[in-house]
Amino acid sequence: MREPAAAELRGLGVSPGAAAGPVEVMAPPPELPPPRPVADAAEEARLALRALEAVEAELEERALAAPTPEARDILQAQAAIAGDPMLAAGVRGRVEQGADAAHALHGAFDEQARLLLAAGGRFAERVADLADLSGRAVAAALGRPMPGVPSPGRPFVLVADDLSPADTAALDTAAVLALVTERGGPTGHTAILARSLGLPAVVGCRGILDAAASGGLAAVDGTGGAVRTPVTEAEAAEVNAAAARRAAEESAPAAPGRTADGRGVDLMVNIGSAADLDGVDLTGVAGVGLFRTEFLFLGRYEEPGLDEQAAAYAKAFAAAGDRTVVVRTLDAGADKPLPFLRLPDEPNPALGVRGLRVARERPDVLETQLAAIARAAAGTPARVAVMAPMVATPEEADGFVARARAHGLPAAGVMIEVPSAALRAARILREAQFLSIGTNDLSQYALAADRQHSGFPELLDPWQPAVLDLIARCAEAGGAAGKSVGVCGEAAADPLLAPVLAGLGVTRLSMSPRALPAVRAALLRFTFAECADLAERVLAADGPAEAREIARTRHNERGRS
Structure with missing residues (x-):
């Protein structure tokens, strides 16, 4: 047949x-049954709240057994949602209005989901998480397994x-x-x-x-x-x-990133705290290319103080040893609003007060953070650098560099996430010491495609020729200035794309530690001249699918040679 x-x-x-x-x-998950009459509202409320407690306990138990720091943190956050007193109050209120336990739980979670959808951005993407919590709570109230x-x-x-x-x-x-x-x-x-x-x-x-x-x-x-x-x-x-062959290739001893003829490409890791370096083999790793500091601020109703911040940064610097650590200053706003900032609602937050722009409203927050980074850097062998997110103009870049230098932090650079910054990269590098390209946001803004929207994946593809053109422009500016240009977005973890980026002139690739072996192995398949030739061919492609196929064909040829 x-x-x-x-x-x-x-x-x-x-x-x-x-x-x-x-x-x-x-x-x-189990379907929500038809509503039923409630004979005892107090008992019904207890049934609903016990269901929430059961979900919270289960998630906390799973967090303790989580296999990775990321999983632990996410599950703990989910448990906190299930244990939120405001959610419990919403459930009780619905029971008092006559809803049974299952429908009170479903209604309370549904209300939270509507608020997230209205907020948009990453909040809208968390609606699926709330739907799961709702399903678990309803199942617990009905005595059914998920x-x-x-x-x-x-x-x-x-x-x-x-x-x-x-x-x-x-x-x-x-x-x-x-x-x-x-x-x-x-x-x-x-x-x-x-x-x-x-x-x-x-x-x-x-x-x-x-x-x-x-x-x-x-x-x-x-x-x-x-x-x-x-x-x-x-x-x-x-x-x-083919996957097994790649895994065998990637199991080679760790070494610094380089092409087949020895051209160096710094391989670095992305972290959110010192805990993300626990158990990570840093052999051959140049350091931390992206230290996301916002995780220290998320969910806080009061800004973490100078001492608390300095202590957290010092732990990460110590874990990195004498390597480079690039600290991204607070990347708040849009999909990561912070309660303590008390910023007003915006009609289009992705285009509003986010990243470095927060310092326009709250300059004290940036000043405190730079002071804390400088204090932590003074007591460590790590080579500490800072960079600002969401920079759009050379003036903004110059202002950030000046602020960093005033705090004794001479290694100051900027994130390239906005096309205007990429187009003015050469001017930005007059003062900035380096550039780090965030391909997720750069794709979003270059192609006017919300990065949280799954309806047009081809527009969010870092292989889009327009995005690669912008990266090439930054790399060219870096080469002319003799300064480093890195990629710290998800594109850096793509082993197919790594030789292309190296060929464009990118000097640093920062990614999840798990992605290091595949990227290291991919670079070693090509000489730098071959990377440059591959990059030229990819830039000439009409679209991301053709660009990716060009690279895949070359990789397969190298795998057989």
Whole structure:
């Protein structure tokens, strides 16, 4: 019997790697039953609140057993939502109005979800997390179990509408080969956790539930965002054999990043706190290319003080040893509003007060942070640098550099996330010591495509020629000035793209520690001249699919040579 032709679906590749295997579809949560009359409102409220307590306890237990720091932090945040007194008050109020426990829980979570949708940005992406918490609480109130990850007794590709943090964090990576979800975005918890677990993952893959309903085998490309199903057993074996070859190649001893002819490319890691360096092998790693300091501020109603900040930064500097640590100053606003800033609501927060622009409203926050970084840097062998997010003009860049120098921090650079900054990179580098390109936001602003929206993944693709043109312009400016230009967005973790970026003149790539071996191995396949030639060919492509295929073909040729 002839095998059916495989259909290729596309989504957002959010965790690199490839795998193929039989498909298993995650069952949805139990349906909400019809409303029922409430005889005893007090008892009904106790039933609903016990359900919330059960969900909170379960998530806290899972957080303690979490396999990665990212999973632990996310599960603890989910547990905090379930234990939120305001949520409990909303549940009680609905019971007092006559709702039964299940509908009171569902209504309270639904209200929170509507608020997040109205806020937009990353908040809108958290609606799926609230839906999961609602399902868990309703199931607990009804005395029903929540469906878990399938256990077919063999390795499989997991397909779902969306995956909750609780389910993703507990995945058995020996059984789950890859993840594919119908919904979700690049900064959702599924994406974050898949990367931390090292699982190939594609999110926002429209049509995957229908395609997977008939079973069969699927091949998942977590780097490029393609999912093919059904594939033959021979095709699946070929995909897995190629992945095994890459894994063997990547298992070579750690060493500094370089091309085949010895041209250096600094490989660095992204962190949110000192804890993210626990257990990380820093052999050959140039340092921390992105220290996201906003995690110290999130959820706070009072700004962390100078002493608290300095202590947190000092821990991270100590963990890095004598390596470079690039500290991004507070990246707040838009999808990361901070209560203590008390900024007014905005009609379009992604284009409003965010990143360095917060200092226009609250200059004291930036001054305190720079003072804390300087204090922590004074007592460490780490080579500390600072950079500002969301810089749009040379004037803004110059102002930030001057502020940093006033605090005794001479190594000051800027993030390139706005096309205007990329176009004026040469002028910015008159004062700034380095540039670091955030490809997620750069793609969003260059192509007018909300990075949280899964409806047009091709516009959020860092392989878009327009985005690569902007990166090339920055790298050219850096080369002319003799200054470093790095990439710290998700594109830095793409092993297919790494030689292209090196060929454009990018000198630093900063990523999740798990991505280091694949990127290191990819660079070693090419001489610098070959990287430059590959970059030229990719820049001439008409679109991201063609650009990626050019690179994939060259990588495959190098893999066979």
